Amino acid sequence: MTARPATAARGRPRGWVDDAVRLIEADARRSADTHLLRYPLPSAWCDGVDLALYLKDESTHITGSLKHRLARSLFLYALCNGWIDQNTTVIEASSGSTAVSEAYFAALLGLPFIAVMPSSTSSAKISLIESQGGRCHFVAESSQVYAEAERLAEETGGHYLDQFTNAERATDWRGNNNIAESIYQQMAMERHPIPEWIVVGAGTGGTSATIGRYIRYRRHATGLCVVDPENSAFFPSYAQGREDVVTGASSRIEGIGRPRVEPSFLPGVVDRMMTVPDAASIAAARHVSRVLGRRVGPSTGTNIWGAFGLLAEMNAQGRSGSVVTLIADSGDRYDDTYFCDEWVSSQGLDPSEPAAALEEFERSCSWP
The missing domain is CATH 3.40.50.1100 (Rossmann fold)
Structure with missing residues (x-):
């Protein structure tokens, strides 16, 4: 009797990811x-x-800035690498325009978004991020934002977009x-x-x-x-x-x-x-x-x-x-x-x- 070859499958059904990419591409065409x-x-x-x-x-x-392009690219990069699905909490170390734009795309996909920032961040910046559906998480010093974003991603089973590392990789x-x-x-x-x-x-x-x-x-x-x-x-x-x-x-x-x-x-x-x-x-x-x-x-x-x-x-x-x-x-x-x-x-x-x-x-x- 011929033995059947062993197989294994780790991939998840791609229906949600396919639709997420479609939503982002449709948003780009509209704008x-x-x-x-x-x-x-x-x-x-x-x-x-x-x-x-x-x-x-x-x-x-x-979302009012150059960072809209970066946020779009970071989301597409993460989706196509299999790092984001419908259950993913998305996290970034940012208190500025990048976080505003990323919160927009997270909301477009129905995903929670957390921006890690120093506690000294102005209320105006916080309001802009929150107006796009994001949540702000504070640290005492600006140098702590990277490690805290990584910790939150691990704690929540989420994904840290890491704009400072992935910006040049994510854009075609x-x-x-x-x-x-x-x-x-x-x-x-x-x-x-x-x-x-x-x-x-x-x-x-x-x-x-x-x-x-x-x-x-x-x-x-x-x-x-x-x-x-x-x-x-x-x-x-x-x-x-x-x-x-x-x-x-x-x-x-x-x-x-x-x-x-x-x-x-x-x-x-x-x-x-x-x-x-x-x-x-x-x-x-x-x-x-x-x-x-x-x-x-x-x-x-x-x-x-x-x-x-x-x-x-x-x-x-x-x-x-x-x-x-x-x-x-x-x-x-x-x-x-x-x-x-x-x-x-x-x-x-x-x-x-x-x-x-x-x-x-x-x-x-x-x-x-």
Whole structure:
């Protein structure tokens, strides 16, 4: 008698996961894509030099920020790796825009979501996460959020999304309408369709990793410039060629800058880095808000400061071309902080000098 071969099956029925992926993909189709805005630069700073600046407006995502893309990718990554099913509690270490967006996707799938954050987190941030159906779990110190998120995942049998490790892994950098592919498609009919520079900040490092990889994959001549705020480990790590840099201080510019070098940050795909003073980020956010007639967030100010510097450099060298950067989120979330003079002063910051530099840039394209 012929013995039957031994078999084993560990996989779960995929019906729920199939539907979860469908829901996320349907959500992406409904929201289409974010706009690419042309920033109104003066028409003629210098004879023969043609410059253009574009802003990819990520604030128009349904959860209001660039992190909507990351949250979508993290959920798809976890679902397709078999880490999330209909009984999974989803957990993240975040008190900001990532947690807001992740709470949205968890609610879309009918899953509980817990955001681990320091007890010092503002009530406004907590309210945003809770408004999307998330629950906030507090720790005494910001350095404890990672270990606590892991502990909660183990305790609940849940899944820790771990944005700082998985951001660069979860996004399909070859295409699938990622932010890089979207930028180049939207630029196709412009005067300078291949940007000289794309300028982004780094929080997890996922956005710069995606754009940098895509540039190389498509063999574009574009340079990738990453702008970094004060107290962040990314710039000194990049400049020194070290991964063990720790600053011991948190960034004051929400959404970007980290006290340690996160695993998703890939310095090898970055062509240039700049440090931007926090006062300059705030001044630039306020400046652009006045020009556009609506508020943009502080990390957008960091991006703009870097983009303006590159445009001034191109102008001085007599090089025409385009620069693209991001509106990462709306400034409406920051009424009581970056747009409040009392709060800015309480942080020991004075944006008046960089504000004057921005006015001079708009007048003459000169840069400090």
